[in-house]
Amino acid sequence: MDVLALPLGERPQADRCDPDFLFASRGRVLRAYGVDERMDVALEDRAFTDGQWEEALDRAFRRRTARGIDNPILVGAIPFDSRQQARLFIPQRYDHEDTARLAAPATPDTAPAELAAVEETVGRGAFEEAVGRAIDLFRDTPLRKVVLSRPLDVEARGVFSPGRLLRTLLRQNPGAYVFAAPVAYGQTLVGASPELLIRKTGRTVVSNPLAGSAPRSASAEVERQRTAALLASAKDRTEHRYVVDAVRAALAGHCSRLAVPDEPSVIRTPTMLHLSTELTGELADPSVSSLRLAHALHPTPAVCGTPTELAREAIAGLEGYARGWYSGMVGWMDSRGNGEWALSIRCGLVQGRWLRLYAGAGIVAESTPAAEWEETAAKLATMLNLFGVGAGEAAVEMAS
Numbered sequence: 285m286d287v288l289a290l291p292l293g294e295r296p297q298a299d300r301c302d303p304d305f306l307f308a309s310r311g312r313v314l315r316a317y318g319v320d321e322r323m324d325v326a327l328e329d330r331a332f333t334d335g336q337w338e339e340a341l342d343r344a345f346r347r348r349t350a351r352g353i354d355n356p357i358l359v360g361a362i363p364f365d366s367r368q369q370a371r372l373f374i375p376q377r378y379d380h381e382d383t384a385r386l387a388a389p390a391t392p393d394t395a396p397a398e399l400a401a402v403e404e405t406v407g408r409g410a411f412e413e414a415v416g417r418a419i420d421l422f423r424d425t426p427l428r429k430v431v432l433s434r435p436l437d438v439e440a441r442g443v444f445s446p447g448r449l450l451r452t453l454l455r456q457n458p459g460a461y462v463f464a465a466p467v468a469y470g471q472t473l474v475g476a477s478p479e480l481l482i483r484k485t486g487r488t489v490v491s492n493p494l495a496g497s498a499p500r501s502a503s504a505e506v507e508r509q510r511t512a513a514l515l516a517s518a519k520d521r522t523e524h525r526y527v528v529d530a531v532r533a534a535l536a537g538h539c540s541r542l543a544v545p546d547e548p549s550v551i552r553t554p555t556m557l558h559l560s561t562e563l564t565g566e567l568a569d570p571s572v573s574s575l576r577l578a579h580a581l582h583p584t585p586a587v588c589g590t591p592t593e594l595a596r597e598a599i600a601g602l603e604g605y606a607r608g609w610y611s612g613m614v615g616w617m618d619s620r621g622n623g624e625w626a627l628s629i630r631c632g633l634v635q636g637r638w639l640r641l642y643a644g645a646g647i648v649a650e651s652t653p654a655a656e657w658e659e660t661a662a663k664l665a666t667m668l669n670l671f672g673v674g675a676g677e678a679a680v681e682m683a684s
């Protein structure tokens with residue numbers, strides 16, 4: 285059974301005032317409460333591709349506008365494999381809160397949980413071997429880029445509170461797309477994604493692909509050198525170009541005008557530096573919904589690879605675990621099709637005392653297995669910072 289399906293009145297009283305879904309973007313947090321109607325669908329199903337599902341959503345929205353609801357919305361999460369069901373629902377109500385206000389601790393700040401164990405379910409040897417095999421594929425097949433990822437399993441002494449994790453993530457990552465989305469009974473996907481897959485506002489669309497990474501440094505001088513090195517790195521620029529080319533190609537078919545900067549810039553998250561390109565377009569048909577555009581884009585080579593089908597096969601053959609919700613997307617869409625969908629990266633799946641974290645890295649011919657492992661460790665820091673430990677440190681600390 286799914287928590288979203290619990291009939292009204294059967295939810296614990298305390299839950300009533302806790303939002304079921306949160307999504308922070310640009311200083312505001314969307315909070316959605318209660319499940320008015322489930323709208324689950326797999327984006328690869330005929331029901332979605334031939335438009336039936338969007339017609340049903342439109343009818344569901346109209347019923348609500350007829351009842352006086354000004355602008356009903358749909359919220360939820362979509363898995364990496366879009367043949368699998370997305371968890372989407374129309375909430376009973378929603379509001380917006382200032383990020384800073386929501387992030388402010390109600391009580392003195394403490395770590396959101398005390399950790400009992402951290403396990404590298406896919407260890408360094410297995411991950412580096414997979415990277416080596418991907419590099420062989422670049423020599424032997426037309427595969428040019430593949431994103432390989434790994435899980436890190438964290439166990440706490442007590443039950444995790446998704447709300448507390450989210451507030452701490454908001455404090456630590458005020459500029460990120462911070463989210464908490466219920467995905468199954470007792471399971472919540474929480475994260476602080478730096479990457480916007482698509483935002484649609486009227487006719488305007490924005491996508492901000494990232495690829496090509498280096499860790500932040502506490503030293504301003506080292507950080508300046510890393511930024512310059514990232515901008516100059518042929519390997520990172522190739523990795524980045526595959527994503528920008530794919531996003532440009534997917535949006536071009538929908539846009540009457542599309543602006544793509546010639547050169548990437550570098551963006552900073554609290555833990556990482558990334559090559560970044562912001563594409564801005566004008567839709568030829570403004571009625572195309574943000575979810576349809578997200579479907580046209582997904583999976584970009586920021587999470588999958590180039591060419592897409594070969595990369596998908598390589599991921600299935602090399603990763604050795606199921607990604608599930610990681611590297612899919614989380615977001616919202618309103619009754620006019622406006623909305624925002626962020627990639628579900630720098631995230632974890634919470635269930636009771638367990639939290640599975642994920643991180644991936646884009647592999648190209650110039651990659652080296654050791655550096656790609658280090659990159660995934662650096663990316664895991666976004667979530668491990670919740671507990672004040674780094675990836676290697678966490679494994680060592682828990683083992684001793």
Ligand SMILES: C=C(O[C@H]1C=CC=C(C(=O)O)[C@@H]1O)C(=O)O
Nearest residue numbers: 495496497586629643644645646
């Ligand atoms: C797949 C992830 O990051 C993507 C986004 C930014 C940079 C990336 C990179 O440099 O490999 C990845 O494509 C992840 O964080 O799990």
